[in-house]
Amino acid sequence: MDNLYLPLKAEIKDIEQETFDTKTFTFVFKDKKDQDRFQYEPGQFIEISVFGAGEAPFGMATSPIRKGYFITTIRAVGKLTKALHALKVGDEVGIRGPFGNKFPYEEARGKDILFVGGGIGLPPLRSLIHYMFDNRKDYKNITILYGARTPNDLVYKNELNEWAKKQDIKFLVTVDVGTSTWQGQIGVVPVLFKQIHLDAPNTFAFVCGPPIMIKFVIQDLLKMGFKEENIISTLERYMKCGVGKCGHCAIGHKYVCVDGPVFNFKQIKNLPEKA
Amino acid sequence: MDGGEIGEASMKIKLIKEANVSEWLNGIIKKYKVMAPTKIGKNDFAFKAVKSAGDVSLEFLNPIISPVKDYLFPEKEVMLTYRKNGNSWDVESNLVDQEMVLFGLRSCDLAAMLFMDKFFLEGFKDTYYEVKRKNLITVVMSCREPMETCFCVCADCGPSSKEGFDLQLTELDGQYLVEIGSAKGEELVKLGSSFFSDASERNLAEKERIMEETKYNKFKMPTTYFSKAVRHVTTDDISENVWNKLGSRCMSCGSCSYVCPTCTCFTVYDEGDLTEGKRVRTWDSCMYGGFTREVSGHNPRAVQKERVQRRYYHKLSYYYLTKMGCHGCVGCGRCVISCLGGIDMSMVSKAARRNE
Numbered sequence: 001m002d003n004l005y006l007p008l009k010a011e012i013k014d015i016e017q018e019t020f021d022t023k024t025f026t027f028v029f030k031d032k033k034d035q036d037r038f039q040y041e042p043g044q045f046i047e048i049s050v051f052g053a054g055e056a057p058f059g060m061a062t063s064p065i066r067k068g069y070f071i072t073t074i075r076a077v078g079k080l081t082k083a084l085h086a087l088k089v090g091d092e093v094g095i096r097g098p099f100g101n102k103f104p105y106e107e108a109r110g111k112d113i114l115f116v117g118g119g120i121g122l123p124p125l126r127s128l129i130h131y132m133f134d135n136r137k138d139y140k141n142i143t144i145l146y147g148a149r150t151p152n153d154l155v156y157k158n159e160l161n162e163w164a165k166k167q168d169i170k171f172l173v174t175v176d177v178g179t180s181t182w183q184g185q186i187g188v189v190p191v192l193f194k195q196i197h198l199d200a201p202n203t204f205a206f207v208c209g210p211p212i213m214i215k216f217v218i219q220d221l222l223k224m225g226f227k228e229e230n231i232i233s234t235l236e237r238y239m240k241c242g243v244g245k246c247g248h249c250a251i252g253h254k255y256v257c258v259d260g261p262v263f264n265f266k267q268i269k270n271l272p273e274k275a
Numbered sequence: 276m277d278g279g280e281i282g283e284a285s286m287k288i289k290l291i292k293e294a295n296v297s298e299w300l301n302g303i304i305k306k307y308k309v310m311a312p313t314k315i316g317k318n319d320f321a322f323k324a325v326k327s328a329g330d331v332s333l334e335f336l337n338p339i340i341s342p343v344k345d346y347l348f349p350e351k352e353v354m355l356t357y358r359k360n361g362n363s364w365d366v367e368s369n370l371v372d373q374e375m376v377l378f379g380l381r382s383c384d385l386a387a388m389l390f391m392d393k394f395f396l397e398g399f400k401d402t403y404y405e406v407k408r409k410n411l412i413t414v415v416m417s418c419r420e421p422m423e424t425c426f427c428v429c430a431d432c433g434p435s436s437k438e439g440f441d442l443q444l445t446e447l448d449g450q451y452l453v454e455i456g457s458a459k460g461e462e463l464v465k466l467g468s469s470f471f472s473d474a475s476e477r478n479l480a481e482k483e484r485i486m487e488e489t490k491y492n493k494f495k496m497p498t499t500y501f502s503k504a505v506r507h508v509t510t511d512d513i514s515e516n517v518w519n520k521l522g523s524r525c526m527s528c529g530s531c532s533y534v535c536p537t538c539t540c541f542t543v544y545d546e547g548d549l550t551e552g553k554r555v556r557t558w559d560s561c562m563y564g565g566f567t568r569e570v571s572g573h574n575p576r577a578v579q580k581e582r583v584q585r586r587y588y589h590k591l592s593y594y595y596l597t598k599m600g601c602h603g604c605v606g607c608g609r610c611v612i613s614c615l616g617g618i619d620m621s622m623v624s625k626a627a628r629r630n631e
Contacts, residue, residue, distance in 0.1 A: 003368045003402045005354050005543075005554075030363075051357040051364055052549035078570035083549065092363050211573070238569050240543045243399035247540030247559070248566060250585075251575075253594035258398065272511065272588065274575065 004243060007049045007094025008034045013069060015089055018155040022120065023085055024061070024073040027095065040064050041102030042128040043234060043262045047242045048072070049094030053083035057239050057257070060098070061123035063130030073123035073155055099242040100261050103128045103232060108139065108204040111230075115144040116217050118189055118209020122146055122155055124234050125208050133169075142169040143196055147189035147213070151175050151182045170196065189213055190220050200225035207233045218265055231265040287455040288474040289464060296451065297328035299467030303376055304328065306466060307412070310342065311378040322346075322377070333379060336422055339609055341536035343377060343384045347391060347407050348539060348558075354403065355554040357547070369553075370406045376463070378414045380440075382433035383425075383607040385415050387536030389439045393599055394539055403556075412459045417445040417482075419489055424608030426621060428490050429499040432605040435486045445482045452482045496611070496621055501591070501602055504624035509593040517626050522580025524616035529560030531586070531619070534609035540566075561585050587623050 014026035029035035040046075040060060049055040056078070062071040076085040087093070105128060113132060117125045132139050144163060148154045154173065163171040172192045174185035185192065189209070205226055207217050214233055221231050237249035237256045249256035252272035254263075291299060303309055310322045312335035320335040322342035340350075353369045380388075395404035417435035418425070427433030436443055441460035444451040452474055455461050464471055507513050532538040542559040546552050559566060562582050568574040576582050589595055590603035610619040 001370065001402060001406065003370070004399055005402060006366065006368050009364065009366075050549075051359070051366070051554075052545050052547055052552055054545050055543065055554075081570075090362055094364070094366065236569070237575065238567050240541070243401075245395065245399065245401050245539070246542065246556075247561065248542075250589070252588065253592060253598065272592075272594075273581075273585070 005096070005241070007047070007055070007096045009092050010034075010095045012087055012089050012091050012093065015087075018073060018157075019075075019153050021077070022073060022075045022153075022155055024071060024123075024155070025084070026069050026071050027093070028069045029095070030092065035068065038070070038098070040070070040098035042105060042131045043103035043124065044098040044100045045124075045242070045257075045261060046070075046072070046095055046097035046099070048080075048084065049096075050080055050083040050087070051094065053080045055094070055096075055240075056080045057099070057242055059124035059127070059234065059261070061126045063127055063134055065131060065134045073120070073126075075120050096242065099257055101259070103206060103234075103262050104204075104264075105131060110138070110140065112141040112199055112203040113139050113143070114198060114203050114205040115142075115146075116189060116205065116207045116209070116213075117144070117146045118213040119148050119153060120155070121209030121213070125206055126156070128206060136168060141199075143198070144169060144171045145174075145189055145192045145196075146172070147174045147176070147192070147209070149176045151179050151184075172196070188216070190216055193220055193224070198224060201227060204230045204232065207231065222265075228266040228269065229264045232262060233265070233268065234261045235263055235268070236261070287461070288479055289453040289455065289471040290447075290450050290474045290478060291453055291467070291470050291472075292450050293446075295467070295470040296333070297331075299470050300328040300331065300378065302466040303378070303463055307374055307376045309376045309378055310346065312338070312342075322379070331378070333416070335379065337381045337384070337418075337607065339534055339612060341384050341387060341534070341607070341609070343380055343388045343413070344391070344536045346375070346377060347388065347404055347411065348395070348541075350533070351555055351557045352403060353553045353555050354543070357545075357552060357554065359550040368402075370403065372406055372410065374410045374412065375407070376412045376414060379416045380413050381418055381607075382415060382436040383427045383430075383605040384536055385413060385436050385440055386427075386430070386432035386605040387607070388413070390537045390599065390601065390603070390605070391539060412441045412463065413439075414460075414463070415440040415443040417443065417486060419446055419485065419493075421489065421494055422608065423495045424611040425494060425606065426496040426499050426608055427606035428494055429496075429501060430602070430604050430606035432607075434489050435482075445486070447478065447481055447485070452478050496608065499604075499606065499621045499624045500628055501604070501624060504627040505591050505593055505596060505602060507627040507630070508587055508591040512630075513627050514630055517630060518580045518584045521583045521618055521623065521626065522578065524618055525562060525579050525583050526616055527562045527564065527579055527582070528615065529562045530613040530615075531610045532560035532562060533558055534613045536605060536607060536609070537590075537603045561589070583618065587627070590620065591624075591627075 009030040010027040016024040045057045045059045058072040076082045178186045239249040240246035244255045244258040311331040314332040358365045395401040440456045443454040540559045541556045543556045567576045
């Protein structure tokens with residue numbers, strides 16, 4: 001009998017140091033059959049096991065179209081993430097998933113797209129950003145806004161430089177606190193709204209970041225005239241099983257792991273507990 | 276349906292004399308692993324694996340830990356074992372694949388099992404629950420003497436079960452009426468076929484009469500009006516003061532969740548080190564501050580009032596009721612016994628109803 005809780009083995013193929021506490025891991029399943037069978041959607045998550053340290057959920061940071069491997073970007077903050085950071089290329093972890101729903105990329109076809117990422121909130125959006133880059137003709141104007149605490153907290157720095165050069169998207173970045181060498185924008189993410197023009201009623205916004213950022217960004221988007229159901233976020237909760245059984249991630253009668261993690265603002269607003 | 280005898284009579288019914296139950300049970304024990312109520316101490320009972328009918332006490336008070344929950348979803352369960360092997364890992368599932376008879380289950384606990392079946396086996400199937408459940412054979416004993424804390428009648432879960440059992444025994448004078456609910460139940464009867472005789476409609480009517488009498492005359496708990504509590508919890512029109520009062524009385528010990536046979540939350544952790552050990556799951560409780568606390572320190576349910584509110588939202592709200600087909604209480608009364616702060620389903624239901 002297949003065991004829902006038995007992780008499949010995957011090898012760490014690459015580790016990129018993003019910031020002082022954040023690394024990007026590239027995984028490939030040990031068994032090629034597992035890798036081929038691993039189909040996921042932008043917005044879904046996986047459970048990563050480091051045996052002896054436990055298991056925790058992480059959003060995928062790669063587009064499912066780019067097959068053969070998958071990437072997650074992880075900050076070392078707890079027991080499991082610290083153990084994961086101690087691993088090296090060639091080491092093995094356990095993977096379960098993919099779990100959860102997906103970003104509504106079909107509904108967003110033919111519309112303008114706005115991404116707003118804060119800090120470590122960019123990686124889950126990246127899975128959709130890559131997907132939309134790979135299907136560029138399906139979407140109209142794409143704008144990406146990204147904010148971090150300091151220039152040293154920006155992830156995917158090389159890739160951000162590429163995004164800044166791309167002609168078919170608009171990409172703006174800001175930091176809360178600059179450094180002596182930082183020549184870019186300073187201020188929290190919403191300051192970037194003043195530098196862009198959006199056709200609010202015809203734009204889908206994808207927002208991910210710390211709760212306080214999400215709150216202020218959504219307030220601004222609503223003021224600009226965004227439809228509640230077109231403001232999409234991906235929620236986080238303390239979570240164990242990922243399959244709707246352990247009970248930890250419940251918000252009212254919704255479970256972040258199976259009903260989410262992607263919710264639109266209309267759904268979030270109607271939850272019986274604060275998201 | 277035509278004629279009066281179909282319906283209930285479609286379930287096979289038998290009779291066995293009280294004096295023959297032990298020998299029948301010994302026959303079952305020879306073939307199956309059996310868990311049954313045993314006396315521990317002066318007036319305390321626990322379901323344990325039994326070696327002979329002599330260990331079994333059929334006149335028992337239902338124990339504080341639900342035997343069916345403790346078997347299908349135990350307090351602590353090893354899920355996997357892991358061992359480092361070079362750069363790789365050897366990981367083994369720990370699945371118990373053995374037939375088991377739970378003899379003497381009460382109706383409330385059978386109702387809880389049907390609730391857990393729906394929860395664990397719909398959507399993603401919980402492998403650990405599924406393996407044990409498909410191997411489980413249930414023998415229910417109708418309650419003729421409910422405890423002071425029981426209110427299964429209000430939850431429509433007792434004192435006798437209507438469905439879902441493999442066998443159900445109800446004590447009549449000097450004998451038991453045996454209702455056969457499944458082929459597995461019939462197998463158990465066959466193990467002692469010489470002890471069983473066919474029961475009549477009259478025997479069944481006698482059982483119904485006795486259970487009705489129990490229902491109306493023997494329950495001491497004040498009636499729990501679930502429907503009103505469901506409405507108030509769902510529409511969220513219970514004053515903050517009520518929840519504050521309940522929150523201030525809760526000591527976050529989690530005992531309500533542990534003893535509740537429909538509480539299914541768990542946590543998972545690794546026991547061992549980074550080279551060898553076990554992945555285990557244990558019961559968890561939404562009454563604990565750590566239940567929702569994230570590693571950043573952020574806690575969406577930061578105060579006890581919100582946790583109590585959460586628990587009763589889960590048990591009573593209409594959204595869960597429609598999802599599960601019933602509310603999350605079988606009226607076993609265990610929370611009435613366990614809660615030191617006096618917060619239990621009956622009390623909360625009353626507070627919700629009166630809004631005070």
